[in-house]
Amino acid sequence: MSASPAIVTHSASAELRFRYATYLGDTSLILAQRLGEWVGHAPALEEDLALANIALDLLGQARYLLSYAGEIEGKGRSEDDLAFLRDPSDFSNLALVEQPNVDFGHTIVRQFLLDAWQLELFEKLQASSEPRFAELAAKALKETRYHYRFSAGWVVRLGDGTEESHNRVQAGLDALWRFTSEMFAPGAADEEAAAAGLGPDPASLRAAWLANVEQVLQTATLKRPADVPFRWFGKRHQHTDHLSHLLAEMQFMQRTYPGAQW
């Protein structure tokens, strides 16, 4: 399907690299913000720490990717400018990660679906024709394996736990499943990035992702929801209303006091 990076001779345009870096960076950034909302509210101190630690790793990925995006854009925008001064319609994160926190079961399902996707993505992104993407992928993959172990472990514990915990994780899964098809659907920066050897073909990640997810759901005694034809396309800048509310909170300081520094 996609060309091996070794035989890619042309380099992807700066504009495409910018869009691809912001797509991946926004996805990590928005999920980090959602996880950060749990600090002080998680069911136990250990899980509070876990969600904050995962958020920190995601924020690290976002910083790296958005700094790089600002660098190749060449307009002098920093990672902070891109994070705090863009409008909702400029963000291209997956719609899955902007979905609001409901309960711990819902949050764990969201994390698990995303972790399983990042596992496949980073594994293949290591072969990117752009060294900056390849080296981030190698680094982030190690952290993602750890996140995945945590989230998959909790999906099993809660799914195969009490009736209450089972019902809550199943409800989270039912609510979030429709946001997963976007990860593998064509039609955005990732498809062009694949053609240019920058990253994997999004559709090529699906088989391994699904096999992995189905195995965990089975162990957790959870039922995989049916696929629906309707799709959100956060990566094409079509967001659910939740993103504007998230950004209103996240961007408040920089919008209200432009240029404020710690």
Place this chain on the structure above:
Amino acid sequence: MERAVWRILADVPDPEIPVLSVVELGIIRHVRIAEGRVTVGVSPTYTGCPATEVIARSIEARLQAEGYENSKVEPVLSPPWTSDWLTESARIKLEEYGIAPPAHAVSNPKHLFREPKVACPRCSSMQTAKVSEFASTPCKALYRCSSCLEPFEYFKCI
């Protein structure tokens, strides 16, 4: 001259685990000197580790104090840092400090899906249990000893 810089770095503590130097933590990738200016390559332990910037500033400040003007820290992401790069002295110091060192090498990623056997750094008992995958810093997990009943931190294998 580069050896002199390495000796100085061997004395710069990690801000979160101050018994270890940045050299023992295995995050110093290279020291280069060009036209009298020192450049130090540093790998972050975790992409989001909040200590990364403090480490860069403390290295620059220390080199400044030793007479190296305008030294610079540059991030090195590849190859990614691994807990395998902790020095032997770091493992001993961690244990004395009350943090269990990484249980084994991470050359095979499958290690993540097996639970390591971790010895309690206080009483050396192997009767320990994981309380949480995550602890006070990105690089550690939380354990409890079933023999002496004390909680302790475990330096993750990554």
